[in-house]
Amino acid sequence: MKITCPGCQDPSATVKREGPFFPFCSERCRNGDLQKWLEEGYSVPGPPVGPGDIEPGQFDDTRFDPNDIGDDFGIGNLGN
């Protein structure tokens, strides 16, 4: 009975029933199928949230620079 490798599905690929990679023809196909299975299993529904989703300036705290607060509020010039 001819066994077709589920990894590459190449009819010319040789799958050894007693081989270490059964039912795949090679280690590469076995790892590829395993990787695909893991990616599907660990996929999380919903859009991913990454650094790109944060709007520029949202955490911009440069205007809270302590050196500028005195100038903005005129601290140091009171009473003049």
Ligand SMILES: [Zn+2]
């Ligand atoms: Zn294969």
